[in-house]
Amino acid sequence: MTKILLVIERDLRSLMQQKSILLMRWFYAIVQIGIFGLAISRIITVMQNYYTYYAMGVIVMTMYSVAIFTGYEIYDEADLGYTEYLLSIPLTRRELVLGRSLAGGIRSLVFMAPIIAGFMFLIGIVDPLRVGMALVALFGFTFGVSGLSITLAVGLKSGDKFDIIMGALDAFIVRLSSALYPQAFMPKPIAILSTFNPLTYAADLFRWSLNFNIHFLANPVTSLIVLVIFLTTFNVAGVAIYERNLEGASWR
Amino acid sequence: MAIVSIRGLTKRYGENLAVDHLNLDAREGEILGILGPNGAGKSSTLLMLSTIIKPTEGTAEVGGYDIRTDPYKVRELIGIAFQEPKLFWFNTPWQILNWHGKVCGIENPKLAAERMLKELNLWDARNKYANELSGGMKKRVEVAKVMIQRPKVAIVDEPTAQIDVAGKYQIWNMIQKLREEGSTILLATNELGEADRLSDRVAIMYRGRLRILDTPRNLKDSIPGGDVIDLRTQNPIDEGIVEQLKRVPGVVDYTLVKASHLRIYLNRAERILPLIMARLNELGVEIASINMKEPSLDDVFFHYTGEVLEEADEPDSVSS
Numbered sequence: 001m002t003k004i005l006l007v008i009e010r011d012l013r014s015l016m017q018q019k020s021i022l023l024m025r026w027f028y029a030i031v032q033i034g035i036f037g038l039a040i041s042r043i044i045t046v047m048q049n050y051y052t053y054y055a056m057g058v059i060v061m062t063m064y065s066v067a068i069f070t071g072y073e074i075y076d077e078a079d080l081g082y083t084e085y086l087l088s089i090p091l092t093r094r095e096l097v098l099g100r101s102l103a104g105g106i107r108s109l110v111f112m113a114p115i116i117a118g119f120m121f122l123i124g125i126v127d128p129l130r131v132g133m134a135l136v137a138l139f140g141f142t143f144g145v146s147g148l149s150i151t152l153a154v155g156l157k158s159g160d161k162f163d164i165i166m167g168a169l170d171a172f173i174v175r176l177s178s179a180l181y182p183q184a185f186m187p188k189p190i191a192i193l194s195t196f197n198p199l200t201y202a203a204d205l206f207r208w209s210l211n212f213n214i215h216f217l218a219n220p221v222t223s224l225i226v227l228v229i230f231l232t233t234f235n236v237a238g239v240a241i242y243e244r245n246l247e248g249a250s251w252r
Numbered sequence: 253m254a255i256v257s258i259r260g261l262t263k264r265y266g267e268n269l270a271v272d273h274l275n276l277d278a279r280e281g282e283i284l285g286i287l288g289p290n291g292a293g294k295s296s297t298l299l300m301l302s303t304i305i306k307p308t309e310g311t312a313e314v315g316g317y318d319i320r321t322d323p324y325k326v327r328e329l330i331g332i333a334f335q336e337p338k339l340f341w342f343n344t345p346w347q348i349l350n351w352h353g354k355v356c357g358i359e360n361p362k363l364a365a366e367r368m369l370k371e372l373n374l375w376d377a378r379n380k381y382a383n384e385l386s387g388g389m390k391k392r393v394e395v396a397k398v399m400i401q402r403p404k405v406a407i408v409d410e411p412t413a414q415i416d417v418a419g420k421y422q423i424w425n426m427i428q429k430l431r432e433e434g435s436t437i438l439l440a441t442n443e444l445g446e447a448d449r450l451s452d453r454v455a456i457m458y459r460g461r462l463r464i465l466d467t468p469r470n471l472k473d474s475i476p477g478g479d480v481i482d483l484r485t486q487n488p489i490d491e492g493i494v495e496q497l498k499r500v501p502g503v504v505d506y507t508l509v510k511a512s513h514l515r516i517y518l519n520r521a522e523r524i525l526p527l528i529m530a531r532l533n534e535l536g537v538e539i540a541s542i543n544m545k546e547p548s549l550d551d552v553f554f555h556y557t558g559e560v561l562e563e564a565d566e567p568d569s570v571s572s
């Protein structure tokens with residue numbers, strides 16, 4: 001456990017060094033919520049308080065985009081030869097993968113903390129239990145996304161392929177989910193596809209935790225189960241691929 | 253007693269056979285120099301021992317643990333200083349050593365990091381980011397990681413490549429100190445002087461295979477007539493004197509360069525020189541000067557591979 005904490009410490013430090021990227025993502029989230037969200041919520045009248053629904057979706061989306069950083073960092077490390085160092089130290093591959101996935105989840109929370117706190121303050125959520133549940137939902141999702149990102153990065157072993165797949169995944173995972181619009185308003189095929197999307201359950205569980213628009217949301221128990229399956233699957237896969245596929249020198 | 257035991261270790265990158273059924277043992281507490289040009293298979297061997305890459309065939313044991321079946325145990329025993337320092341740009345030397353110490357489970361990593369940074373004259377640079385450090389500083393930080401770890405088996409891969417003379421001495425001292433503290437050291441190098449200076453035994457690798465393994469002294473002595481004595485005399489040397497000298501045991505060959513200049517090829521010159529001197533004295537030859545030269549590891553390398561080390565250099569199959 002101590003070694004996992006050390007991996008988390010290292011990854012947290014690395015995120016703090018990427019200030020320009022962080023500021024860019026913050027700026028994006030604030031603009032989306034503060035400008036686009038306000039404008040679009042005036043158009044959408046069929047749903048009560050779409051603005052809050054939208055803002056919550058943007059928070060989860062942004063956390064997703066921070067959690068996938070881990071995969072990109074794996075490529076940076078491979079380019080610098082740093083992967084070999086990580087593979088040479090007395091850490092099991094499991095500790096390395098789990099540490100990095102957990103760090104991905106924590107980093108996303110730390111990164112979005114000011115925006116989440118500001119948002120909760122604005123909508124008047126102060127119940128610690130609800131705040132705690134919401135954070136657990138967000139953390140579970142981003143923990144899984146980091147595992148997914150590690151699995152793909154190590155499995156593909158190609159920065160270009162990873163870029164393409166993550167770009168495509170980013171486009172689909174957001175649009176084929178209930179992050180920005182409820183399943184009830186989606187065309188049937190899209191609604192079906194969105195039921196296979198962890199982002200749907202993460203966004204809905206987040207909203208449910210904050211007691212918002214509950215009649216539009218997926219069942220919270222189902223959401224919780226899906227998120228647990230998601231994060232377990234990709235972290236176990238990440239460990240397996242790391243152990244089987246990753247060799248220092250073969251990346252270069 | 254062998255602390256590292258390599259058996260039939262092979263690494264293939266596609267068509268390229270980097271390490272070819274290597275068998276090699278490192279004894280506990282020794283500095284084993286692994287000498288060879290780029291592409292000889294040194295780095296691949298060390299990366300396999302460190303469990304960073306997987307062997308295609310064969311295996312190795314480190315401290316009794318198999319690199320294939322007990323890689324974690326092996327990593328607990330091994331510390332590696334890479335040829336290219338592996339320092340992530342956002343880390344400072346202080347953070348690097350402190351974190352490395354913690355991961356390796358050493359006692360009081362902060363104190364160890366502080367001591368090491370001061371010892372290496374890096375204290376003033378402790379809060380600089382890795383990408384702001386000079387090449388020599390990066391290299392010293394890389395070696396310092398192994399120094400604070402004090403592993404059972406320390407692997408140092410070309411530790412002084414691209415380092416100035418003062419830096420080389422500092423790193424050599426660090427390596428010797430590490431051995432004095434109980435580590436076995438595997439030193440990969442393509443610098444003959446470095447291998448000669450530091451190693452208890454030298455393994456010459458060439459094209460993925462082990463060509464010869466012995467002490468530097470024995471390797472040099474293994475070249476027939478490898479030692480050379482240049483003998484200059486006050487009076488001309490005649491055939492009779494040459495015939496007498498040829499009968500001294502250990503003399504392999506000779507060349508009469510000039511009438512008063514004889515070049516003698518022999519083994520273990522330091523032992524035979526007194527005999528030669530005594531014989532010349534008996535023959536009444538007045539000596540003007542004596543110059544004795546033993547073979548270098550370059551001569552050894554040439555003897556066993558047919559190439560000089562620089563000519564044998566070719567791009568490595570792995571860039572570590």
